[in-house]
């Protein structure tokens with residue numbers, strides 16, 4: 001038997017698989033098939049999820065493990081902010097330490113345990129970097145030769161300005177009013193740019209943000225490889241950076257920014273030193289279920305209510321209590 005975990009950061013849900021506990025690691029095709037099966041609410045368990053977080057060992061100095069991120073559609077992402085918090089918690093508890101680095105596809109990132117957000121709501125801070133702006137880093141085409149920072153792009157949506165930031169997974173951001181936030185445009189644009197299109201050949205995570213006040217945002221994201229999500233950690237981090245760059249009168253570098261999302265709230269802090277930008281993302285790392293399953297069922301992408309034994313923790317009740325006392329800043333409901 002091996003144990004999967006169902007985890008979330010701001011209700012951005014994942015299954016976490018520690019490959020170091022397996023007799024034989026899953027190969028890339030098996031990981032992709034498992035992600036597509038187990039995250040699908042119709043074929044998987046526990047109403048599905050947005051992806052699978054894979055923990056591997058790392059041979060880098062001062063690093064406790066490696067995280068890989070497999071989206072619900074089986075594609076691999078270079079980074080996942082909400083996922084990194086839950087992987088950090090898992091590695092912290094496994095290794096009895098609260099400050100360390102985690103290897104990701106492009107960088108070893110600093111993580112640390114923070115004070116609980118509320119009773120039984122553990123929290124972690126994770127570094128979001130490297131930050132990139134060049135079209136080749138996304139990639140994007142047909143949107144000019146240089147970086148896209150607060151520019152009108154009528155071909156995408158007349159009347160809106162867009163900023164493109166890779167952290168290093170790709171994000172396209174627009175600051176919008178409440179009516180646009182609640183309307184159909186985000187879903188339409190997200191679906192369009194994540195199908196065959198002339199601008200983002202590898203797809204892109206699309207976020208709309210509403211400025212709520214000084215250092216306060218509401219962010220909603222249509223994720224590449226997923227669709228609408230309750231929260232996207234890298235999306236909220238990239239949007240916080242865009243906030244400080246594009247709206248410096250209300251979004252400040254080196255100050256805590258509260259970022260509300262349909263699944264709750266995180267804090268971010270954006271930093272710049274010379275040409276380098278990075279973001280601290282701080283939020284919950286919640287474990288909702290422990291799932292025992294035979295290793296063979298993972299290799300066969302067959303994790304179902306028949307093959308797995310599922311035990312619920314009490315952490316979701318604590319998380320919902322925490323969310324309940326947050327200010328109600330949006331009418332957008334949490335996705336189940």
Ligand SMILES: N[C@@H](CCC[C@H](N)C(=O)O)C(=O)O
Pocket residue numbers: 012050069071076077078079080081082083169170205223224225226229231232233234235
């Ligand atoms: N939800 C994640 C981002 C997951 C990856 C994304 N779908 C991509 O393909 O880039 C987060 O919390 O950052």
